[in-house]
Every structure is written in C-alpha cells, then in structure tokens.
Amino acid sequence: MQVFSTFENSSFLEIAIALLQEKGIQKEHIFAVPLDNRTEDRKLFDTLHRADGVSLIDIAMALATAFSVIGASIGFILAWGPIYWGMIGSLIGFVLGVIIKYLYLQVTKKNSRLLRGKQSEIILIVECDEAKVELVEHILWEHLALGVAKVK
Numbered sequence: 177m178q179v180f181s182t183f184e185n186s187s188f189l190e191i192a193i194a195l196l197q198e199k200g201i202q203k204e205h206i207f208a209v210p211l212d213n214r215t216e217d218r219k220l221f222d223t224l225h226r227a228d229g230v231s232l233i234d235i236a237m238a239l240a241t242a243f244s245v246i247g248a249s250i251g252f253i254l255a256w257g258p259i260y261w262g263m264i265g266s267l268i269g270f271v272l273g274v275i276i277k278y279l280y281l282q283v284t285k286k287n288s289r290l291l292r293g294k295q296s297e298i299i300l301i302v303e304c305d306e307a308k309v310e311l312v313e314h315i316l317w318e319h320l321a322l323g324v325a326k327v328k
Contacts, residue, residue, distance in 0.1 A: 177328055179302045179312050181321040185210065189298060192319035196302060199311060205303040230281065234274030243269025297322065 183189040193206055251258035290319020300321075302312050309326060316324050 177306050177309050177326060179304065179309060179316065179324065179326055181299060181300045181302075181316045181324045182297045185298055185318075186324045187318070188319040192321075193300070194304055195315050195319070196312060199308070199309070199315070201302060201304055201312065207288035207301040207303075209301070211297050211299065216248055232277050232281075233270075235277045236263065236270045237312060239276075240266045241269070242271075269283055300327035 183192075189208070193208070196206060197203060244262045244266035247268075248258040248262030250265075251261030254261055300316070302316075304312050313324055313326070
C-alpha cells in the first residue's frame with residue numbers, strides 16, 4: 177500500500193521520516209517531493225477563463241456613487257450644472273477607488289504573504305505493507321501532517 181501525505185517544510189517532517197525508518201520502513205520506500213513556490217506574481221486583471229475572486233471595482237463603484245451625488249449636489253451652484261458635475265464626480269470617485277484598491281492589493285497583501293512565511297508544502301509518499309498502514313498513518317498525523325491518504 178502507499179500512504180500519501182503533505183507537510184509544511186519543518187523539522188516535524190524530518191522527525192517523522194526518522195521515526196518511520198526506526199519502525200522498519202526502508203529508506204527506499206520513503207519518497208519526499210518538495211513543491212516549487214510560485215515565482216511570478218498573480219495577474220492583476222481577470223480574464224474570461226481565470227478569476228481569482230479579487231475585484232478592483234468594488235470600492236470604485238461605491239466611491240463613484242458617493243462622489244456623483246456630491247458632485248450633482250454641488251453642481252446646482254457651479255456653472256456647468258448638476259449633470260456634468262455629477263459625471264465628473266463619478267469619474268473622480270471611480271478612479272480614486274481603483275487606485276485605493278490597487279495600492280491595497282499591491283502593498284498590504286504582498287506584505288502579509290511575506291510575513292506569513294509559509295514555504296511550499298512537501299508531499300511524502302510511503303510504501304508499506306497493509307499491516308503497517310495504521311502505524312504509518314498515526315506517525316504522520318502525530319507529526320503535523322496537513323493531509324493523509326491511503327491507496328491500495
């Protein structure tokens with residue numbers, strides 16, 4: 177049988193591998209594969225086939241609405257009238273909202289990803305007899321495996 181598990185890159189993985197070897201699993205039957213980290217930044221704009229759930233225009237639409245109401249209200253006093261000033265206010269609010277969201281995504285989210293410090297996960301594959309599957313699974317869970325699966 178094969179037991180698949182995923183780990184964060186930590187000393188718990190090394191301890192789990194050493195303990196598996198102590199319990200009789202040969203070194204040739206333990207296979208660890210580190211996953212590569214993403215080297216490119218995420219795309220800013222979504223396409224028809226790929227969307228990440230982050231919207232640039234949610235704050236922009238709210239600010240466009242607020243600024244258009246303010247612009248139309250002030251437009252009764254100004255020379256061009258409420259319609260032009262409402263449209264100008266809407267445009268200013270929309271651009272300001274896109275800039276705010278862009279800066280938020282580029283600065284705040286990038287810093288939070290760096291501060292988290294999580295590296296790529298490691299996939300550990302252990303091949304063993306059916307009699308040792310429960311022992312292997314217990315050892316992997318005890319050493320903070322993120323997930324474990326068995327395949328016959």
